[in-house]
Amino acid sequence: MPEPAATRPADPPAGPPTVRRATPDDVEAVSAVKAAGGLADSARAARALHDAIADPDRLVVVALAGGAVVGYAKTHRYPDADGPAPAGHYLGGIAVAPDARRLGAATLLTQARLDWIRGRTDTAFYFTNARNAASLALHARWGFVEVARGAAFRGVTFEGGTGILLSAPLD
Numbered sequence: 713m714p715e716p717a718a719t720r721p722a723d724p725p726a727g728p729p730t731v732r733r734a735t736p737d738d739v740e741a742v743s744a745v746k747a748a749g750g751l752a753d754s755a756r757a758a759r760a761l762h763d764a765i766a767d768p769d770r771l772v773v774v775a776l777a778g779g780a781v782v783g784y785a786k787t788h789r790y791p792d793a794d795g796p797a798p799a800g801h802y803l804g805g806i807a808v809a810p811d812a813r814r815l816g817a818a819t820l821l822t823q824a825r826l827d828w829i830r831g832r833t834d835t836a837f838y839f840t841n842a843r844n845a846a847s848l849a850l851h852a853r854w855g856f857v858e859v860a861r862g863a864a865f866r867g868v869t870f871e872g873g874t875g876i877l878l879s880a881p882l883d
Contacts, residue, residue, distance in 0.1 A: 728819040729782060731824045734765050734772040741781035742774065748809045763788075771828045775808065775817035782812035785821035787829060788866075796860035797877055801829040803838035804852075818850055826854060830882040841864040842874040856880040 725836070739761050745773065746753045764786050765772045775783035785806035793799050803825055808817045829836045839849040856878040864867060865877050 727776045729775045729815055731773050731775050731820045734774045736762055738774050741785045745809045746807050773821055773824045775821055777812055783808035787825050794866050797865045798800050800837050803832055834882050835879055837879045839875050839877045841870040842876050843872050854880050858862040
């Protein structure tokens with residue numbers, strides 16, 4: 713007898729992932745990706761994502777596999793410094809559905825955002841929890857190095873109390 717759908721592991725999406733710019737029609741799928749990964753989402757977050765998609769100073773991209781949205785990522789542009797966090801373009805949130813991980817979606821999403829930022833400036837920034845080894849390893853591929861550590865950057869606090877601000881030159 714087959715397992716019930718709720719307990720059976722999801723099948724990985726067919727084919728390698730691709731990336732494209734997000735549209736407002738992707739917001740519901742992005743919410744589902746975040747929920748699948750255990751990330752909180754809300755109506756406010758959905759509105760903020762709509763706003764980010766429409767903002768010419770930001771980029772939101774989605775990863776697709778088998779025709780379905782399996783990941784998303786965004787950028788932020790901060791015109792002013794905030795403590796040790798300089799003004800500039802930052803890599804923002806990224807999420808990949810659990811059944812689509814290890815297929816290269818995060819790499820493609822990050823490369824797309826860095827290519828977009830490269831067209832606007834020569835340095836990219838991002839911050840993460842000091843405990844987030846996966847994020848630190850991913851971003852090391854592009855030469856991100858530590859700029860500062862702190863309890864918060866740009867209003868974001870970190871579980872465990874320590875975040876790391878990093879930067880990378882975009883040659």
